[in-house]
Amino acid sequence: MSTLVADRIVKTFTVNRGGATRELRAVNDVSLTVAPGEIVGLVGESGCGKTTLSRIMIGIETATAGEVSYDGRPVKSRSDWRALRRSVQYVFQDPFTALCPTMRIGDALAEPLAIHRICPPAERKARVARMLEMVGLHPDVARRLPNQLSGGQRQRVNLARALMLEPKVLICDEIVSGLDVSVQAQVLGLLLELQERLGLSLVFISHDLRVVRYLCSRVLVMYMGEVVEQGAVEAVFDNPQHAYTRALLAAIPDHSRLTAGAAN
């Protein structure tokens, strides 16, 4: 079955500060398996390497060591990556930079269809309209430019664009962290609904533990480029083993105290 595996990924950057070069391990020996239909959470603070890992898994960064494989086949050459991207798609963190500023939304959404010759040109418009409706946008949005849309609308467009190729796995890199809280809830609800309807596997990257708990069945906690804890969401959240996970969980604002105070 369609399983995406990242095996012992290492990514080092060479930093040059004041003439002295030193190596920085952004990702250190991390493995991640995404089974069909599964939602895997990847949590950790900014700069812990979760975005780098996710970008390696889609091939827009290259790993220093380790291997990505899909369906049991290792992904190595450029054509392997092209083939992988037919089944695995990626949604970027920042909805304001992930869309080409000069391209109309309709053209941006039709582009994947044109590149992979998925349907006859006459059919593209209808498919784009259907997809826009599926992510809760009016089909008229197709005529707009990205700067005429709000952040939430743009993130829906990004999601729609990634889904045009009908992927099996979707990697979402902090897709709601740039949005207002009310819009976050809408986009997350949409994501969950689409995941169920399309039977997607999801890699959901976030630093918001409440969101991860709400969405994911399994979670990996990253700290300083390494996975310090992983397992089922309930197990990790209810009985954290690692000090960093405990610190993360302790940082969640406690709503029970608020409601308790109201009850008194």
Next chain:
Amino acid sequence: MSVAAAETTVATRPGLVARLRLGPALIAGIMLLALIILSAVLAPVLAPAGPAVVDLGSVRLPPSADHWAGTDAIGRDLLARMLYGGQVSLLVAGAGMIGSLAFGTLMGMLGAFGSYWVRAVVDRAIDIQLAFPYVLLAIAITSAVKPSTGVLILLMVLAAWAGAARVVRSIALQERGKDYVKAATVIGASPFRIALFHVFPSVLPSLLVLAAMQMAAMIVFEATLSFLGMGVQPPTPSWGGIMLDGKNYITSSWWLTTLPGLAIVLTSLSLVLIGDGLQARTDASRSREGDE
């Protein structure tokens, strides 16, 4: 009262000119250039006799009611020659500008999107071109092959492509690092597709500014080479060629060199004004983007 007045201003849509955001420099430049182009295009109407009518009875006459710009050493009407010469100068400069921008854009995109070796070759080619004195290059080439209009245009492309290549490459490199280019890669777009459909539209405003500036430079370049006898060949008139014809009489018949020189100055001035105006517009829209 003041509230009502404010509401009216808000309600009225800005006029066409305001919506096009033409500054005074842009308007002046466009009008001047339009006048020059129009006079060149209408040369057959304005001077129906053509540029080559020799009248040895009226040689080197100063500007008068009969000959507005005077006559040259073999009695040809200077205004007619300048009008027809304008056609040649503008066409040659236009061809040189388009050629150098097209080649420069191609090289600039290769310099941003090519493989490691392609990028290295483009970088060195740009360095070499910028270090090379183009008049010397022109003399070298025209001493090897017979000078003609085609060779002149080729020389223009050789002399000017690197400027465009540098501008395109730097913008393309900037855009290439942005998320939308990575997003395009992820949906399967080839580097060629990304360069053409995603990055080129971002390059276009700067390319328009460059087109005006290059055109001005090309007008001067054509005049320089034709004046040195390496450009447009007689009897075809061009502004630089007319000045070459008049240079022996510069102390006695000032109009033979001054008037075509003035045509060159006014044309490049109009183009520089347009270029400056366009530049101000691009800067303005870029800073608006930043405010967003």
